[in-house]
Amino acid sequence: MNDRVQPTTTGELAALLAQATRDGATLALRGGGSKDRIGAPVPDVRTVDMRAFAGVEDYDPPELVLTAGAGTPLADIEALVAAEGQMLAFDPFDHGPLFRAATGAATIGGVIAAGVSGPRRLSGGAARDHLLGFEAVTGDGRAFKAGAKVVKNVTGFDLPKLVAGSWGRLAALTRVTLKVVPRPENSLTLRVRGLDPPAAVSLMSQAAGSPAAIAAAAHVPAGDGEAATLLRLDGFDASIAARRATLAAIVPARVPVDVLDDGTANAAWRDVRYATSLPTEAPLWRVLLPARQASAFVAALDDSAWLMDWAGGLLWVATNTDAGQMRVAAREAGGHAMLVRADAALRAKVPALHPPATAVAALEARVRHAFDPGNVFASGRF
Amino acid sequence: MTLTMPTPDPAVLERRADIAAALRAIVPGEAVIDAAAELRPFESDGLTAYRQPPMLVVLPETTAQVAAIVRWCHDNGVRVVPRGAGTSLSGGALPLADGVLLGLSRLNRILHVDYVDRVVVAQPGVTNLAITQAVDAEGFYYAPDPSSQIACTIGGNVAENAGGVHCLKYGVTTNNVLGVEFVTPQGDVARLGGSTLEHGGLDLLGLVVGSEGLLGIVTEVTVRILPKPESVSAMLIGFGELEDAGRCVADIIAAGIIPAGMEMMDRPAVHAAEAFVGAGYPLDAEALLIVELDGPQAECDVLVGRVSEIAKKNAAFLVRVAANAEERSAFWAGRKAAFPAAGRVSPDYYCMDGTIPRRKLPDVLARIRALSDDHGLGVINVFHAGDGNLHPLILYDANEPGQLERAEKFGEDILTLCVEVGGVLTGEHGVGVEKRDLMPTMFSEADLAQQKRIKCAFDPKLLLNPGKMIPELHRCAELGRMHVHAGKLPFPELPRF
Numbered sequence A: 001m002n003d004r005v006q007p008t009t010t011g012e013l014a015a016l017l018a019q020a021t022r023d024g025a026t027l028a029l030r031g032g033g034s035k036d037r038i039g040a041p042v043p044d045v046r047t048v049d050m051r052a053f054a055g056v057e058d059y060d061p062p063e064l065v066l067t068a069g070a071g072t073p074l075a076d077i078e079a080l081v082a083a084e085g086q087m088l089a090f091d092p093f094d095h096g097p098l099f100r101a102a103t104g105a106a107t108i109g110g111v112i113a114a115g116v117s118g119p120r121r122l123s124g125g126a127a128r129d130h131l132l133g134f135e136a137v138t139g140d141g142r143a144f145k146a147g148a149k150v151v152k153n154v155t156g157f158d159l160p161k162l163v164a165g166s167w168g169r170l171a172a173l174t175r176v177t178l179k180v181v182p183r184p185e186n187s188l189t190l191r192v193r194g195l196d197p198p199a200a201v202s203l204m205s206q207a208a209g210s211p212a213a214i215a216a217a218a219h220v221p222a223g224d225g226e227a228a229t230l231l232r233l234d235g236f237d238a239s240i241a242a243r244r245a246t247l248a249a250i251v252p253a254r255v256p257v258d259v260l261d262d263g264t265a266n267a268a269w270r271d272v273r274y275a276t277s278l279p280t281e282a283p284l285w286r287v288l289l290p291a292r293q294a295s296a297f298v299a300a301l302d303d304s305a306w307l308m309d310w311a312g313g314l315l316w317v318a319t320n321t322d323a324g325q326m327r328v329a330a331r332e333a334g335g336h337a338m339l340v341r342a343d344a345a346l347r348a349k350v351p352a353l354h355p356p357a358t359a360v361a362a363l364e365a366r367v368r369h370a371f372d373p374g375n376v377f378a379s380g381r382f
Numbered sequence B: 001m002t003l004t005m006p007t008p009d010p011a012v013l014e015r016r017a018d019i020a021a022a023l024r025a026i027v028p029g030e031a032v033i034d035a036a037a038e039l040r041p042f043e044s045d046g047l048t049a050y051r052q053p054p055m056l057v058v059l060p061e062t063t064a065q066v067a068a069i070v071r072w073c074h075d076n077g078v079r080v081v082p083r084g085a086g087t088s089l090s091g092g093a094l095p096l097a098d099g100v101l102l103g104l105s106r107l108n109r110i111l112h113v114d115y116v117d118r119v120v121v122a123q124p125g126v127t128n129l130a131i132t133q134a135v136d137a138e139g140f141y142y143a144p145d146p147s148s149q150i151a152c153t154i155g156g157n158v159a160e161n162a163g164g165v166h167c168l169k170y171g172v173t174t175n176n177v178l179g180v181e182f183v184t185p186q187g188d189v190a191r192l193g194g195s196t197l198e199h200g201g202l203d204l205l206g207l208v209v210g211s212e213g214l215l216g217i218v219t220e221v222t223v224r225i226l227p228k229p230e231s232v233s234a235m236l237i238g239f240g241e242l243e244d245a246g247r248c249v250a251d252i253i254a255a256g257i258i259p260a261g262m263e264m265m266d267r268p269a270v271h272a273a274e275a276f277v278g279a280g281y282p283l284d285a286e287a288l289l290i291v292e293l294d295g296p297q298a299e300c301d302v303l304v305g306r307v308s309e310i311a312k313k314n315a316a317f318l319v320r321v322a323a324n325a326e327e328r329s330a331f332w333a334g335r336k337a338a339f340p341a342a343g344r345v346s347p348d349y350y351c352m353d354g355t356i357p358r359r360k361l362p363d364v365l366a367r368i369r370a371l372s373d374d375h376g377l378g379v380i381n382v383f384h385a386g387d388g389n390l391h392p393l394i395l396y397d398a399n400e401p402g403q404l405e406r407a408e409k410f411g412e413d414i415l416t417l418c419v420e421v422g423g424v425l426t427g428e429h430g431v432g433v434e435k436r437d438l439m440p441t442m443f444s445e446a447d448l449a450q451q452k453r454i455k456c457a458f459d460p461k462l463l464l465n466p467g468k469m470i471p472e473l474h475r476c477a478e479l480g481r482m483h484v485h486a487g488k489l490p491f492p493e494l495p496r497f
């Protein structure tokens, strides 16, 4: 078990980080630990528990802005905004179930730092698109803020983009300001049955490129059951009816289509979000690539199980394929591959994040240095 | 002008002829401009109060040329200022006396359109509107639509993170750009992002968008395009009280409606616009709201009904729905002509760009009027009401001694007011030189130190667009420990695959 420390004020956190910089020590930032099993195991690194920075501090629904401590549980924020008929458009989720654990642990800071977004990301944008501002402490213990509490702002470098998805390598987030949006009045999911991968990608892409303005599109290939392509419409009732007609004109003739009831639809999207149809024994990869490449990519996989989200732009792949080979294939397809779930031995060997090209790696290193000159956050996990 | 720019380096000025010769070895001779008369058109951008002819202008046509120019300038200690179409309203493209102005206008081709992934790959000098025009026939468009879209370049949009009237629903530039090819201040070429929805590592793309030409030169842009909505409805709503208009906007959003556009004009703006284009605006309105809704016709019909109800509940005296596309353009004509309309009622105007929390609108407009009296200058307000982005246009006459200075002071007071009520200095026009020295009103020394560290991480010699955005950064060594030693990277861990 890692040695742990839980600062309760920004001052304490800053002192801790400044001291670590002076000592040449490394620290690992942690929210609720729902993503503990992503990245290389670092059992000897001291953990900074960020959960004391909790609580929603400012939420004015018509302003579409919410400010909360980074350690606030995601579930609390989702419940609060839902009560006002709003939501986080990037469809964040708790990683617990990906690791066969319960939900409830994930914090908003962790969700932002990991850049977590689910199926609705296709239409709603990513975590990075909804982080308006933040407060944080750099690796050498300097407290600072960036961005602001308004939805439109270009004052200074857009550091919120940079910390979203930085996996704790830049700064310890203490407070985040998020953009929220109205929750759709209704939602409808169509299940198109029996398509092969090229036909599924083609349908999803046509749907996404049509005025039907789909909210999400996923494809689960034939396995024990029939292949299912899921198309989701979110919005006002009148609008959903009209857009459903638009979609009907796109679906190839004689292909069976069902309308899922709410319970089935929710379960289906949950299965996509957590890749539940994929076996847990093999390492699980998250491959982002142009949708155009998706069906060729899966056709080339041996002995693997997969599903597509984001209209073919995201593949979840469970495979024992050599990690190097996975990364070459992803890169050649114009994308990249992240190792999400694997045993500790493999994670110790294979970096979770796709290694960047040389020119980009040099820039990343300089940017990390600009936030963390003492390499305090270079725990070796990523 | 009281603006302090980096002191020109006499040694560089002395080498001007050699520098021109070196650049001519990289690009064809006519692409290097050094004659004084030909430099003049480049002396300012959209913020015409500031003028400075550059030492030289260079107009490359390829990424390789851009990289070679930037590398040569880096190795020879010459400052570089990037420029797209020069429509910046914050002086972002203001030249330096000892700097090379690097114009990207000749990189003006659309390289690739992909309707499966719905992306367009364009060179930075392509205009914003040209992207939409390239995909229009297939039923697509590029969403961010700055009013300058016929002229401004996509590279300039990326550098300024430009917005437009449709950004409330569809996002600003950063939400619609998937990748860039980018030349570092050292002259290396890097690709950030691509045609995928997200990139694997640190979001350097997100950092480069909105970096105002301080971190590198954008030489190619991949943007996301959207299918055109089936139909569009526009409404014109008039109010006798500003407070009612403000509350109406909040209520529309509280009802779960995010219009494609929601613009407000105050009484002086309505009068100026009406006099200019005759859009049919009600002259007795204290505030006029244009609400545009898009989607399937059935959705527009329902939402028009809901917005009408909300407007009436908030004491609107006029709710007009455009009967056809012609009437819809008429609604917009006045709003879109707000700038030239200001130009008609006043010899000069100065366009501001702060954002405030929307609930503060009536209060802020009242205080802007008070400031207008204090400074003895008129002001008209147009406003992206949906996202709280204010554009007060300060009216002045540059030929009257002291008026420009007063206009600038007035502008400063408005921006300080925006920050005071919880808003920001700029919603979409950028900091540039204009708001550079106001940055400390919004950011603490520690906040600014972090911004400086980023600049120094990319450009430790401070050769790329220095004097913009960041106040008082003279040398990166000032930041002490964080100085980056070329080639000695602090994270030696190399990719294992």
Ligand SMILES: Cc1cc2nc3c(=O)[nH]c(=O)nc-3n(C[C@H](O)[C@H](O)[C@H](O)COP(=O)(O)OP(=O)(O)OC[C@H]3O[C@@H](n4cnc5c(N)ncnc54)[C@H](O)[C@@H]3O)c2cc1C
Residues within 6 Å of the ligand: B045, B046, B081, B082, B083, B084, B085, B086, B087, B088, B089, B091, B092, B093, B104, B124, B145, B146, B147, B148, B151, B152, B153, B154, B155, B156, B157, B158, B159, B160, B161, B162, B163, B164, B165, B212, B213, B214, B216, B217, B218, B219, B339, B428, B429, B465
């Ligand atoms: C009438 C008018 C209306 C406007 N309306 C809007 C509006 O509605 N919304 C809005 O957001 N803005 C608006 N603007 C401001 C302006 O058009 C935008 O900021 C635009 O993005 C600038 O593009 P440009 O090509 O003219 O860039 P320039 O003005 O040439 O340059 C802008 C900045 O970008 C840098 N730059 C340019 N090209 C590159 C490149 N390839 N790589 C790196 N850096 C580069 C420059 O150094 C400079 O800092 C308006 C301007 C005018 C004059």
